[in-house]
Amino acid sequence: MNTNLIILGAGGRMGSTLIRLAANSNDLTIAAAVEPKTRFVSNLPEHCVVAANLEDCIEKFPHAVIIDFTSASSTMENAKLAARYKNPLVIGTTGLNAEEKKQLAEYAKQTPIMMSPNMSVGINVLLDILPKLTAMLGADYDTELMEIHHNLKKDAPSGTALRLAEAVAEGKKTKLEDVACYHREGIIGERPANEIGIQTLRGGDVVGVHTVYYMGAGERIEITHHAHSRENFAGGALRAARWLAKQEAGRLYSMHDVLKG
Template sequence: MGDLKIGIVGAAGRMGRMLVKQISETSGCIVCGGTEPSGSDFVGKDIHALANLEPGGVSIGDDAEALFKSADAVIDFTAPEATVAHAKLAARHGRILVIGTTGLTNEQQAEVSACGARAVIVQGANMSLGVNLLAQLTRKVAAILDDEFDIEILEMHHHHKVDAPSGTALLLGKSAAAGRGVDHDAVADRGRDGITGARRRGDIGYAVLRGGNVVGDHTVIFAAENERIELTHKAGDRSIFARGAVRAALWAKDKPAGTYDMMDVLGLGD
C-alpha cells in the first residue's frame, strides 16, 4: 500500500502550514496538494516552502474539486460554510474528510453528517489527545457527582477567534450532559449579563475569555458547598491539533463510509 495522499483546504493559513509540516514529518502519508480561494496571493506558491520546508514541487491551487479528485484524504480547518461544501465534495468523490472546523449551525452540521453516507468523515471539536481524554474524564465525573455539584466551563482563546463558546467548550459541556443523562441544550447557560437571578440547579454554565495569542485553555469546574473539582487542559501550540488531524486521516484509511469522531480514532469510545 502506498502513502496516503492528503490534501489541505486553507493550506496557507496558520493551521494549513502546520498540517503541511506535520504530514511531511509523519510516516505513511504525503502532501498531495492544497487550496486557497481564487485571487489569493498564495495560489501558485509551493505548499512546502510556505511551511518553511524545502520546496516539494506541489503548488497551492484554487479548485477544491480538483483537490478532492486527486487526494485520498482532505483535512479541513476552514469555516462552516466552506466545510459544508467540502463535505459534499468528499461524498461526491468518496474521499476521507477530516474536519477540525467549529461553529457549525445545527443545519450545517446536519448537511455534513448526511455526507457520511458516501464518505468517511472524521469530525472533532478538538483534535488533541489531551482534550479528548478531558472529555472522557468530564463525562465520568459528571456521572458520579449529582447535581449538588454545579458544572461551569471556562475557556480562553486568542483575540482572532470568531465563535463562542469554543467548539471544545461545547464538547466538554455535552460530555458532562451525557454523563448526567440530560439534554445539553436544555441545561446549557451560554451567557449571563445583568440581573440574572440565582443559578438554576442542574445547568451547565459557560464563561468565555478572549485575548492575546492564547491557543486554547479549557477548565471544567464541579462546584459544591465547601469543595470544588477542576479539570483543566491548556494547549501550548497548534501543532497538537495538526498531529491529531493527521492521525485521524491515517486511521480513516480503509474505513467504511460513515461519520466518526476523535473518540473513535483514539479508541476512547464506550
C-alpha cells in the first residue's frame, strides 16, 4: 500500500530529513511539501507540490498523511485543517500546553491523529519501562532527569524530558505537576523525598540526550538515551504515518500505539 505524505516545515532540519528518507522509500510518496519560505525547499521528487501553507494544498490530496514538526501555534492551525478535511496527522511538535492537547483530542474524534514528543523507538520503550522500575525501587530512591539539546531548541524542558518525568511520576503514583522541580538556586533546604528534578542543558549541535537518575543509599542507577541523528526521529515519524493511514478517528494515538502495531 502506497501512502501519500504532506510534509510541513519542509525547509527545516526535521523536514529535510523526512524528505530524504521518504524519497528513498518504496511505499511512501511525498505529495506536497509546505514551507513558508518555499525557496528553501530542495531535493524534492518530481511532481511534488510546494506550498507556503497547508491550506493551499490540502484539498488536492485527500487522505494524504500530514507530518508536522513545526511550532505549537502552527500545529494547532494545521490540526484544525486536518480535522476539517479528514487527513490523518502525525504530530512531532513539542511545547504544546494542556489546553492545546485537549483540543487535539477533540480533533482526533474527526480524523486520525498521532502525537508524540519523541518518535524514537528506544525512548518509547523507556516510557513503558520507567513506571515499573520506579515502583519497584520505591520511595528510598531520589529521581532526577537531565536533558541536553542543541542551542537552537526553543522550548525547555524538552517534550521528551517531560514525558519521561510523567512516566516516573506514574510509578510514584503521583502527578508530575505536584512534584516537579525545574530550578534550584540559593538556600533551598533539604530535597523533598518525592520530588522529581528536571534540569536543562543547551549547547552546540546536540541532537538529544536524556538521562534518568535513581539515587539510593550506596548506589545510583543511570539510564541514558542518546539520539545520534534526526534520522532516528524521522524514521519513527514515517513508521507512524504508515500505521496511521490505516486507522480510524476516535481518540488521540501515541507512539506506543504505533509500536504495538
